[in-house]
Amino acid sequence: MKDINDPQKVQIKILKITYLFSLFPIISSLIAGEYDILFGFIFGLVIATLLLRLKYNNIIRALSMEEESAEKFIRNRYFIEYALYFAVLFSAARNANLDFLAAAVGLFMIKFVVILWSVVDLLKDTFQSKFDEYK
């Protein structure tokens, strides 16, 4: 976590790792010829990326407000986001070309990567401190 001062760099890094991890399900579904899983996964992933950008823009706007109005603003924006997620999952469930579960997994990819990142960071920290003790 070197670039923690720069939210843009952190976002780009997270998205890069997410796409790297996504290559595995994309390539395997391509080889298996399961095109509805492929399209559903890519649909979910694209929507998740766009909603991450939306969240960032909302946070930037909220920081220039007073405390109470920022609270209200982010709460209302979250409900809009919730409605968007509902629309996405609804269309994935209705559309025969999109697999519903694959779309849901695509939406969760960024969260998996963030949690994985923090676990890797913790392990790195622990080993570093053990190593320093040993030295």
Added chain:
Amino acid sequence: MVEFSPEVIDTVIRAAALLGAGFAMIAGIGPGIGQGYAAGKAVESVARDPEARGNIITTMLLGQAVAESTGIYSLVIAIVLIFTI
């Protein structure tokens, strides 16, 4: 004495299982509030001590991942109720 046919019993049990799955997901409120609270406190402590931000973010994310587990329990219970009963 009132007796139910097996189909009636099956219908009622299936309906009750679906209702139970829906109500199980209300548990999602708890982790949501808790994780947001953790994020708020983490932001406060980053402002107080900007040097320790790496540790604070890692701790916040791990705490949130653990708090998430209740939400995942209710999700698992809901899926079991929907697909097996």
Added chain:
Amino acid sequence: MIDFSPEVADTVITTASYIAAGAALIAGVGPGIGMGFAAGKATSAVRRQPQARGSIITTMLLGQVISGSTGIYSLVIAIFLIFGV
């Protein structure tokens, strides 16, 4: 012996799953409250320490990314209940 016609059984199950889907959607309230709390803390933190703005934004973004997921679990269950995927 009480018996249901197939239409009655279908109606009972559909009604139960719609009520349950509505109940599952209540879980979306939690992340909203938590995220709002985090946003309020972040604004006061930026007011207090303007030079730590970048790390505050990162902390809040990562925190919000994780806290949103319980809401999506409940949405997934609600859509399972509505469509029987």
